Amino acid sequence: LFLDERCPIFSGTQYLLIHGHNMKDGTMFAPVIHYKTKGLPFLKTHPFAQFSTLHQTDSYVIFAVCHVSLDYQSGRYIPYYGFSSFDTEEEFDDFIKLLKSQSLYSIPIDVDASDSILVLSTCLNDDRIIACFRRVRPYEWTSELNSLINKSTEK
Numbered sequence: 001l002f003l004d005e006r007c008p009i010f011s012g013t014q015y016l017l018i019h020g021h022n023m024k025d026g027t028m029f030a031p032v033i034h035y036k037t038k039g040l041p042f043l044k045t046h047p048f049a050q051f052s053t054l055h056q057t058d059s060y061v062i063f064a065v066c067h068v069s070l071d072y073q074s075g076r077y078i079p080y081y082g083f084s085s086f087d088t089e090e091e092f093d094d095f096i097k098l099l100k101s102q103s104l105y106s107i108p109i110d111v112d113a114s115d116s117i118l119v120l121s122t123c124l125n126d127d128r129i130i131a132c133f134r135r136v137r138p139y140e141w142t143s144e145l146n147s148l149i150n151k152s153t154e155k
Helices: 030-037 039-045 089-102 142-149
Strands: 015-019 048-052 057-068 117-124 127-135
Touching (some): 030 057, 048 117
Antiparallel strands (some): 117 127
């Protein structure tokens, strides 16, 4: 697993992208594929991710799962790599809308420009599966987020 070179690790980083291989033995990012292959039951039982550095550990909640083509002419193309932040709130909001519109599931987790995003990316043949999470806010309860996740549906 590796953090995209364009994503700095410091407090306040808005976008973190982690790449990893989908290993057949179940190691590394094989579980990311399960968000597609095992569907909603897997998503509902695995809605959280943690990202730890030497200085802190943050929890994240899933808000989108996308089957992405790397072919920019494809309807499934999403430019999710190659940057570390957004220049404007509008640019951030547009990116979140794109992820949610291309998501395999309708997940009722809100995301706003003050949130930090964690994207886990792995290969599926020539495409990618990306699981998109936003940092859990200090005032949010896991039980409330689980309740929202349980309202998720397939598109």
